[in-house]
Amino acid sequence: MSQTISQDKVVGIHYVVKTTEGQLLDQSKEGQPLQFIFGRGMLIKGLENALAGKATGDKFETEIAPADAYGERHDGLIQTVPRSLFGDNEVAPGMQFRASTDNGEQSVIIVDVNDDEVTVDGNHPLAGTALQFDVEVVEVRDATASELDHGHVHPNGQDHD
Template identity: 35%
Template structure:
């Protein structure tokens, strides 16, 4: 049975409550990670604990155990003049910004005369997530 410290491989399909799919391992190698390492969201990690090889399971992960609720501080204005002219600026589009450590995707939520309003929240923030899981293998931890 899966426990913290084990390295596992799992196939998964992720859907929102409206049934739309946001991610899947279908057609790819299964996701491999060490349980308890924080490599995946808490609710996903909690969902695999106790599974055995070959087990299938569906889990619902509330937003707070997934990507959290949207944070108002992650919505900000940015000067349009600072964006190269060849980059399209339209509501719903995305840009990639660098926070000094890594690239962060941001969504354009409003276009004004001199500024655009950007949302740097994770695209799945505020969403409850559903995963269909199939445990492929367990490599016991030390």
């Protein structure tokens, strides 16, 4: 009997994800499906919701709103800080780094630099973007005890040291 996707199943998928304008963002590699333990927050919420109940061989397309993907953009996460905070480090638009903020460690990207100030954006690069997924389910099976214990998938379910 074929299994359907539910909490703690090991799932393998091939996928292509694009913006709704058709820009390719990411895709699984040929012969290397993305494997994960379902229901543990390893995927964006909208994709987990779309996968629930699917079985091996199912193919589907789904459009996921920003709120169920990488969140909405928040202007409050764009901040201007003194350039002196960066010391002698090189700063240029497009550079990404980790910063400690009021919300804890956060990845930020530099969007503008002038002599005195640096503007950084703490939004996820895909915040505010709706995603179009094309998905094929290639594997659904029970997780082994050690996979559940470790919280990750083992190749062919085999144990490791």
